[in-house]
């Protein structure tokens with residue numbers, strides 16, 4: 226582990242495949258860095274981990290400017306506040322509006338419940354490309370390339386709006402000058 230995560234609390238899944246760093250100290254406290262969800266995880270993982278990050282005090286993040294990512298975070302009540310132009314794409318800084326999060330939480334739980342119910346009945350491979358929440362198929366994959374090795378992919382369901390997402394979902398802490 227490098228000094229990059231100075232002042233951070235690390236949340237890593239027991240299998241080491243997914244997790245994030247939460248800035249606990251300093252003027253960037255509340256930032257969720259290097260939020261990563263392995264492709265081997267199910268559709269819930271990104272939602273479960275981001276919920277955990279928020280419950281632990283996470284309320285800011287920076288992510289590549291791509292609708293798959295920004296829409297996903299908006300589902301939780303994050304709002305874009307600034308844009309940083311980069312050579313390989315722009316990065317958006319987002320902050321959590323707590324009121325919005327409290328209002329959106331029931332909707333998120335509804336999606337997750339639909340997903341759990343569906344996963345119990347889905348056994349055929351053909352159906353696995355379908356929306357994890359409502360079963361609409363097929364879904365159009367989207368990829369968000371943030372440059373510098375950052376990449377996320379998934380889909381946004383055209384029927385119910387559910388977002389499945391994997392990969393690198395937020396950027397890392399700024400490099401010391």
Ligand SMILES: [Zn+2]
Pocket residue numbers: 356357358359360361382383384385386387
């Ligand atoms: Zn759907």
